[in-house]
Amino acid sequence: MQKDLAYVDELLEASRKDLTPRGVYLTWAVIGAVGFTLVDFAHGWLNFYWVVAAPLGVAASCTMAIRHGRKLGQAGSSVGKRQALQWFGLLVSLGLSFLLVFMNHLSWEGFGELALLLVALGFWQSGIHLEREFLWIGLGTAAAFVVLVCSDFRYEWTCLGLVWAAALGLAGLVREGARASQRQ
Amino acid sequence: MRHNASDKLGIGGLERLDRLLEHRSRLGACALLAQHDALSFSRLKELLDETDGNLGAHLHKLEDQGYLTVRKEFVNRKPVSWYSLTPKGREALKAHLNAIADIGRGLRFKERT
Numbered sequence: 001m002q003k004d005l006a007y008v009d010e011l012l013e014a015s016r017k018d019l020t021p022r023g024v025y026l027t028w029a030v031i032g033a034v035g036f037t038l039v040d041f042a043h044g045w046l047n048f049y050w051v052v053a054a055p056l057g058v059a060a061s062c063t064m065a066i067r068h069g070r071k072l073g074q075a076g077s078s079v080g081k082r083q084a085l086q087w088f089g090l091l092v093s094l095g096l097s098f099l100l101v102f103m104n105h106l107s108w109e110g111f112g113e114l115a116l117l118l119v120a121l122g123f124w125q126s127g128i129h130l131e132r133e134f135l136w137i138g139l140g141t142a143a144a145f146v147v148l149v150c151s152d153f154r155y156e157w158t159c160l161g162l163v164w165a166a167a168l169g170l171a172g173l174v175r176e177g178a179r180a181s182q183r184q
Numbered sequence: 185m186r187h188n189a190s191d192k193l194g195i196g197g198l199e200r201l202d203r204l205l206e207h208r209s210r211l212g213a214c215a216l217l218a219q220h221d222a223l224s225f226s227r228l229k230e231l232l233d234e235t236d237g238n239l240g241a242h243l244h245k246l247e248d249q250g251y252l253t254v255r256k257e258f259v260n261r262k263p264v265s266w267y268s269l270t271p272k273g274r275e276a277l278k279a280h281l282n283a284i285a286d287i288g289r290g291l292r293f294k295e296r297t
Binding site: 004007008014070075076077078079 | 225230264
């Protein structure tokens with residue numbers, strides 16, 4: 001019976017894997033690369049961009065994840081719901097941290113850094129509970145936060161955007177490769 | 185919660201085991217369907233590592249007992265069967281897993297005494 005329970009555990013673990021399609025990684029790679037680069041080159045468009053791009057990115061990610069699940073043969077996964085709640089929570093916390101700027105508790109520059117730290121925490125938690133690959137992206141984002149706070153390089157946000165896009169793009173491609181080799 | 189002597193030894197748990205869920209594949213199918221709203225036949229086959237014939241027979245038994253419902257649709261002109269756990273199936277799975285847990289507790293109690 002213990003073996004049966006262990007078997008059920010393994011099955012559930014297997015069914016939770018590979019639920020994030022490559023398109024989601026690539027979407028956020030592009031959104032992040034453009035969004036971070038705007039800090040250095042078109043600061044005036046930054047707020048408008050994130051207010052529009054972030055919710056659109058979440059909606060696109062949900063749509064892609066649902067379509068991917070149906071293609072895989074899994075519908076209405078509890079893991080998918082947890083993923084959606086996790087990222088929705090991050091989006092809300094980022095939105096609420098705007099209050100710190102509006103109430104003059106924080107500068108815009110400080111807000112950018114705080115947002116990066118929140119994103120790092122979001123990826124770290126998602127890595128622990130949902131997708132292991134996100135742990136490394138969380139760690140990388142936290143390292144980028146330290147570099148941004150401590151350095152005074154002119155194009156630091158642009159560099160961050162490029163590294164971010166490369167990390168997410170690579171993670172998406174590695175995922176797709178692993179999936180393809182599993183299918184063979 | 186009070187336990188009588190047979191519960192402490194896990195004997196009550198043995199009586200509460202669901203015969204239909206004693207088979208690994210049927211237990212696995214129900215556990216997977218408790219986690220996801222619906223799974224296709226091919227996804228269940230892939231996860232449970234069963235042949236078409238065996239899986240079909242197992243799912244048929246669960247469906248006959250009212251533990252599962254099946255919905256058929258066409259995707260790109262191919263038929264896809266989507267399976268879902270019914271409330272009766274969910275209750276049965278919960279009771280079966282509780283019974284296994286009680287038996288486990290009973291065995292540990294027996295080892296200590």
